[in-house]
Amino acid sequence: MVKLEHLSFHYEDEENICGIHDVSFHLPKGSCTVLCGTSGCGKTTLLRLISGLIPTFFAGEIKGKIEVNGKNPLEMSSDERALTYGMVFQDPRSQFFMPRVLNEIAFSGENLGIERMQLLHKIEVITRQLGLSDLMDRDLSRLSSGQKQKVAIAAACLLNPPLLILDEPTANLDYESTRSLIEILTEIKKNGTTILISEHRLHCLLPITDRYIYLKQGSLAKCWSKSDFEKMTLEETEKYGLRHPDSGKNLFIPSCRDKGDLLVGKAVGFHYAHQCLVLNKLDFSLGKGSVVAVVGKNGKGKTTFGKILCGLLKQKSGKILYRDKPISAAKRCRNSYFVMQDADYQLYAESVGNELVLGKKVTEAIKEKAYAAMALFDLTNLKDRHPASLSGGEKQRVTLAAAYCSDAEIIVMDEPTSGLDAINAKRVAKFIQLLSNANKTVVVITHDELLLRAVSDSIILINENRLLEG
Template sequence: MIKVQNVFFSYSDGDPSIKDITFSIKSGECVVICGKSGSGKSTILRTISGLAPVFYEGELKGKVEIDKQIPAELDSEERAKLFGVVFQDPRSQFFMNSVQDEICFAAENIGLSAHEIRQKLDEIVGFVGIEDLLSKDIDDLSSGQKQKVAIAASLILQPKVLILDEPTSNLDADGVKVLIKIIKKIKDRGISIIISEHRLEPFNEVVNRFLYIDRGMLREVWSKEDFERLDNESLSKLGLRPKTINKSTKNKKSNDLILDIESLSFHYKKTKLGIDDINLKLYKGEVVSLLGNNGAGKTTLCKVISGLLKENGGSIKYRGKVANRNLRNKFCYFVMQDADYQLYSDSVVSEISIGKKITEKFKKDMVDSLDAFSLNELKDRHPASLSGGEKQRVILAAAYCSDADVYILDEPTSGMDGDGLHSIIKWVKLLSEKGKIVVIITHDSLLAAATSDKFLYLEEGKQIKEGKKVLYEYN
């Protein structure tokens, strides 16, 4: 079905991104492409989909065929019928406001009749299991729901190939389980599936092969049995995420109470959703993970703590005194999940320097941050040219160079490879040693287990449990 033979691709402004790539995928097979951030995984997906060199300009050498057709030579309608694509952030591919309109968009675009569209809609909605979402607005959906809508929209024309880019990066544990079930059903239909991913273990149920890419070259091909035999040390040497991780040392926590959150509540006016009666004490040098499924209220709670939202009830005390939103904005640094919202400058170094006084201390922090997040080779690059994981590292490096007392990280390992995960763990430990409070919103049980002193579990906006052990069923 898919044949990639001796493929090289160079973007118009750079050296070859992928070199001499050769592999094939049969109908109904699932292949996962893995490797460090920036290794060329996304470029491989772009050459298969025809986006490179049609949309992403550059020079393509070698042969890419899908069902004996060359993607780059097809028009948009032919490509839409041949393969479906789901991006890492499904929001970036939505055109319509309602779920039903979005799913039908491609079918309407190629001129199918209303009767044909209705038939295809009913069939694909039942297949993916989103009957209850049809009348909803896309903006009101959770990350997992948006991804299911994107998958349904990509399948409505019954393509022969489905391409998924980092599909688990924004999903909770339940969402990952649902995704794997959907992939099984898609395979059973004989559709070939190619996935770029950092979190590999969940796909062992459905994968036929793992392709390991390093510096643009295909270095290893593993069966699922081969992958299962790889230990944590081997995975880490390859820059991949380990299967398990332990917290080596305790964080430098004191009895100095910095933040005292009492009976905190907030509700959005439109949906009435939010948080209720949250109580939490945070001490100097403490690291806490906020856990729970998508939509549980984790990000909302942190937006209130940092002053981005004003509480409806309760209080937040900072060093014993009630702190208003302006004060909270000053002592909190919020690192958003979507790095693009926090990137403004024309180089990595400039991005880290924005709004900061250039002192000797800052210069030292800058050097340390470039080293901690492996950004030295990228320091003169434009942030827009970086991969998702690389962008995330830039934002974290900028946060490292600030003088905040409380650091809030929203899914900091989303889109991160194994090296990135270990860098985040190292950075969190450095902040704790400096006496900083770190609050981590995460579905990543490896990150939570390796960094945190305690864990706060939220469900439907309510605090249901606080403890000192991570419960993996919540991650």
């Protein structure tokens, strides 16, 4: 199905992005292959080459041969490309063209001129297969991450393409949504579709994977069969910088915890306008300097809870007390820092150094703190780089360093390790510990078991709008 022979590529004018060096492999029809490796090893570049996005959208020099379904991707017409590839990107938001689920799924078929009744039949088949029948008339912006991912897969698989490519599909998914995704991919694989996935969370894909291909600095360094990969121990996996189900087990670093509660909530409730209850009568307490993980299924109110803690949203009912005194949302906002999942919304300066001192009067003390933060968060060699030119993991470090430099007592982080490999995820755990050592209370909203194990003093489970302290 996919054949690569001595494929090499380097980006034009991009010294910081890894290319591909002499990669050769063959993906048999109907197989499922997972590309793995540390961040920046070339997985995304390889996907772009196989899908034909390079060199159409990313300039550079290609050497070697690529064949997909017997043809060079660059020689395919628009119709052939739509019929050959199903592509699911990491962020479903930026690949939707239509406002509603039904229209989004039908989009490719309408573009290719498929007759109406035939198209409706195809939509019915794929939505039944993926369990989307109840969502057809829903607004895409109101769906959970898992539902959006399903819609993206349905849209990609509508025309039954022989090759389905997924770029980090589980990055934003909870455990149940991930399991649901695996079931869907199992069904798709049964139809004879060849599946190629780029992922960091590798073991959850074992049920469907035939082979794992490991890339290192753009070269194919290792290839494991499913059984070989399954047998790998924690140490062996971590040697390659990959995640393992037991990763983070020995990493727990006790946090520095002051006595007494910093923030206490009593019967806190919230709902969005014209919607049902999101949070219902929650009681919680956060100790100063502690690290608290907030877990729960997608769409159950974790981010909403985080925003209420930070004062970005005002609770509709209940009280929140700061050192035993009621505190308004505006005051909580001044005393908190919310690290969003997408760092692009929180980076404003033209260099990393300036980003850390943004909004402050630059004194010697502030400069020293910024330099110290850069050293602690491994940003010193990136000081003059533009934040928008950094990788996802590097941007995350910049926002964490900015949180460290801020005067906020409470820092809430929304999925800080989403899309990160094991090495960078452990780094984030270490950085969280640094924040805790600086006497900041850290609340981490996460699905990542590695992070949960590595760093949290306590876990808060939000389930069915209720908060269960664990």
